[in-house]
Amino acid sequence: MSTRIQTVFAKGRPAFVAYIMGGDPDALTSQRIMNALPGAGVDIIELGFPFTDPMADGPVIEEAGIRSRKAGTTLASILDMARTFRRDDDTTPIIVMGYANPVYQMGYAAFSERAAEAGIDGAIIVDLPPEEDGPLRAEMDARGLSLIRLATPTTDAERLPKVVSGSSGFVYYVSMTGVTGAALAQGGSVAEQVTRVRDAAHLPVVVGFGVKTTERASQIAKEADGVVVGTAIVKALHEDGEEAALDLVRALADATHTAR
């Protein structure tokens, strides 16, 4: 596991994880936002890379991906963003997040090589379940990168050990069945689920999908090791601009850090 990820969770306070779509709305703006995230309280950056067919995403992230692709973003240019970020920040972990095909076309070995070289710490590949992620995991492991697995409400007790056993860095708990940014089916406590996953994984558990407000972030941070917000930030950036997006990030980070 990357020492940068370990350092974040060693602080003993809930981590705030922010997702942005790399290259949305264009390379320069996106780089500026990314560079500003740690100063706004972000502990881990999830850097999305676009794909034409984002089957697990809601309309907000899908449209951000369309803007990003129109601006010419590729997986290679996303790795360049990380490299640029690393010139000024050597502590904030960067996790790239997206779908398998762009990675498959670059080649699992070439991707891992280039990601490590760019200063990336790990990846979340939505459509590579444990049954299919072996070849990429081997390449990433060899270079000290974490391939982070998702656990979901449908991951039952029988399956959970298999899912978490291969994860490294942390486990991402998807708090609901549905696409990113969907309305939350039920509020309430995720304590039971987080405990279930943490006990099986012996790794930090961050919770995402459907977290939009400071209230919800604070509620989840009482139980989980980290909170992920994506859609709300991407939406704020698109609709209200950079400053508004960073204000939201600051508020969410603060709510997360002070929850306990």
Place this chain on the structure above:
Amino acid sequence: MDRVTNKSWPDERGRFGEYGGRFVAETLMPPILSLEAAYEEAKVDPAFIAELDDFLTHYVGRPSPLYFAERLTEHAAKENGSAAKIYFKRDELNHTGAHKINNCIGQLLLAKRMGKKRIIAETGAGQHGVATATVAARLGMECIVYMGAVDIVRQKPNVFRMRLLGAEVRAVHSGTATLKDAMNEALRDWVTNVDDTFYCIGTVAGPHPYPAMVRDFQAVIGHEAKAQILDREGRLPDAVVACIGGGSNAMGLFHAFVPDTSVRLIGVEAAGRGVKSGLHAASLTGGKPGILHGNRTYLLQDENGQIADAHSISAGLDYPGIGPEHAWLHDTGRAEYVSATDDEALEHFQLCAKLEGILPALEPSHAIPRTLDLAKDLGSDAIIIMNMCGRGDKDVFTIADALGENIAAGTDG
């Protein structure tokens, strides 16, 4: 019963060689595994098979005829001196007008067995949507069909049919607003409503077990054709030919003949405005392996792994991928894959209508020109079976449009 079981492929991970697999979000892995378990159980259960057979016989109207297309054969011979005998496997005569219903009966009976009452489906030409809506109505199930907004325009009659059958048709505006986007949206629905929902995929693609399961339900086409040609001609055909979008009618015809190495298996992809134009849907001819919609297979894509738009006059073939078993049959050389353009399909639609009195759907219209080429190549001692997998009633507006005629109701043209 060997019609719906085949132990040799795919392997237990759902692989056909390096193709296939289960490339889905974790949320969908448990339902896919439970679907696989339910299917493995059902396909060897005599009660399930008996119910399926009863529906196929009395509701779908199977077996479909094997028809000697005498005038098309004469047409090929006239141009060439001699030609192979061309037979049509008449799956367009099935209830709902295409081969799609073979699979829908199978999957929805499985859904019933699993206690799922909400059915979702994606559709391109609308044939799979209509077939799903039909069987859902018959079994008293709720049915939601996702369809690209572009396809809704070019397949209006089928949209109305689905509504008449009690299904809700949801327009998909994202991406290219065609079949692949309808599939994305159906997957999003499934990921959201995973507890009570059964996703009825219409082709031999998607995560395992769909490619194998849909093939098994469609394999009735080839098993019937084989028995019928042996009865009629006393020997196996020299070639079997079918059009390919995702590839379900082709797999259905090919499957029984795969072990018979003397029988050439020929798939016809949609070349749109020509493979060299870049505006086509020929994934094997013009694509390369990648990962989409739950499986690894040949895909139209750019060098960065972004999926490219497919182009075809036929909404049912307008898909940038192909079933993984076809990818495997292609790489191993067991099957051959060629293509036909929009113009060729239009021309042969008209030829078939005038010579045989059959309005083929635009999808099998792609298979006709390559069948005629082959008939000329092979000469008079040979036999070819082509799958007439759908009827053309749904396409009359598209065809009128392409021919520059206005047949919209309420106008004088």
